[in-house]
Amino acid sequence: MSMNKNTVLAWATFIMIVVGLGLIAMGAFRYNEVAGWGFAAVGVGFFAIAWVFNALKGRV
Numbered sequence: 811m812s813m814n815k816n817t818v819l820a821w822a823t824f825i826m827i828v829v830g831l832g833l834i835a836m837g838a839f840r841y842n843e844v845a846g847w848g849f850a851a852v853g854v855g856f857f858a859i860a861w862v863f864n865a866l867k868g869r870v
Contacts, residue, residue, distance in 0.1 A: 819866055826856050833856060
């Protein structure tokens with residue numbers, strides 16, 4: 811299977827969404843203090859970067 815640029819960006823988007831969901835879940839369910847807000851904020855940042863990767867598909 812040959813991976814072109816769009817396939818690589820699709821996989822990167824998928825992996826970043828999974829990691830972002832994991833970080834938000836850790837912030838929501840694991841940590842009850844201020845660290846939970848940090849984990850959730852980083853998870854939202856992962857979503858933002860995944861959105862950019864998704865927007866780049868077909869343009870790079």
